[in-house]
Amino acid sequence: MAIFSVYVVNKAGGLVYQLDHYAPRAEAEKTFGFPLDLALKVHDERVVVAFGQRDGIRVGHAVLAINGADVSGRFTADGRDVLELLSNPAHYPVSIRFGRPRLSSNEKLMLASMFHSLFAIGSQLSPEPGSSGIEMLETDTFKLHCFQTLTGIKFVVLADPRQAGIDSLLRKIYEIYSDFALKNPFYSLEMPIRCELFDQNLKLALEVAEKAGPFGPGP
Amino acid sequence: MSRELFVLTYGALVAQLCKDYEKDEDVNKYLDRMGYGIGIRLIEDFLARSAVRKCHSYSEIADMIAQVAFKMYLGITPSVTCINKRRNKFSLILNKNPLVDFVEELPAGRSSLCYCNLLCGVIRGALEMINLAAEVTFVQDRLKGDDVTEIGITFLRKLEDKKCKKK
Secondary structure, three states, rough: OOEEEEEOOOOOOOEEEEEOOOOOOOOEEEOOHHHHHHHEEEEEEEEEEEEOOOOOOOOOOOEEEEOOOEOOOOOOOOEHHHHHHHHOHHOOOEEEEOOOOOOOHHHHHHHHHHHHHHHHHHHHHHHOOOOOOOOEEEEOOOEEEEEOHHHHHEEEEEOOOOOOOOOHHHHHHHHHHHHHHHOOOOOOOOOOOOOHHHHHHHHHHHHHHHHHHHHHHOO | HHHHHEEEEEEEHHHHHHOOOOHHHHHHHHHHHHHHHHHHHHHEEEHHHOOOOOOOOEEEEEEHHHHHHHHHHOOOOOOOEEEEOOOOOEEEEEEHHHHHHOOOOOOOOOOOOOOOOHHHHHHHHHHOOOOOEEEEEEOOOOOHHHOOOEEEEEEEEOOOOOOOOOO
C-alpha cells in the first residue's frame, strides 16, 4: 500500500510542488569482468540496460554509479563517456550500480505541463458539455488521480492501484494547500511552494492515508 | 480566537490608513486592494472547506456568497436581491456587520470613507479567481447615515483563462 508521489500544478500548467514518497527503490551494485554480459544503450541521455536481465538488474535500469562515483546522464563525474569507458578492457574489473532512473526536476516540469495539456484535451473530447477532465489514469502498476479545483489548480496523486481513499486525500491536500501555502503571507500565488508547514502536513496526511490501506481512512 | 481582537485589528488598520492618506478615495482604494489580496487566497479556503458544487448562474453565485461565505467567515447572512432584468446586478443587505461593532460614526472630514471597503476587495478578488470579473461597491452605508448597509455586486463578464508566462 503506497502513495508514490504528489504533484501540484498551477493554472498555467507549471509545476508548483512535487513530492516523491515511495520507499527506497531497488538498486543493485555488482562488480563485472570484461566483457560485460549486459547490453547497454543510451536512452534519453542516460545509459540503460537494453537486454541481459539478471541478479536484480532489470531491463530499463540505468547506470547510476561507476566504481562508487555517481554518473550524470551518459558521462561520468569526470566527463568521460560511460559506454566508451565500459568498452575498454583496461578499466575492468569495474563495479557498476544499476537502478530505476529517478526523474530529474526538469523532466517532472515537462511531464506536469504535458499532463496539463492532456487534461484540457480530455475535457474537450467529452461528448457531453461541461465535462470534468481526466480524473483517473490507470495502469497495472499505479493509478494517477487528479483533482482540479474551481480555480484551476490541479492536485495529482500517483498511488498503488489497490490504495483506496485517494479522493478524500485529494480534498485533504486541497485544505492543506489553502491553509499552509495560501495563508502564508510571503507565498506568491502560482509560484513554487516552499513552505515547511505545507511539506510537514502533507507528509502526515499521506501517512494517514497509507495506514488506512485498501479500505480508505475511517469516517 | 477573540472576535473583539479581530474587530479591533480591523479598526486599527483603517485608523492607520486614515493617518497615512488624506483623501478618502485613497483610503478606500487601499482597503479594496488589501481585500483583493485576501480574496484571491480566501477563495481556495472557502472552496476547500465548503465543498460547493460549480455554480451555473450569477444568482446562484450571489446566493452562495451571502448564505455560505458570509456565514462562514463573518457569521452573518445578508439578504440577496437581484436588481436588474439582465440578472447580473445584485444587492446584499447586511443587517448586522461585526466589523462596525464599535464604530459610532465616521470622523469629521471623512464623510466618503467606506469603512468596510476591505469586504468589497475580498469579494472582487475571490470572484476573479473563479474567472468572473465583477464590480463590488458599497451602495448604502449605515455609517454614512443611510438606513441600511448595502453591498452591490455587478457581474461584468466571464474572464478567459489567462495563459501566464512560464518561468
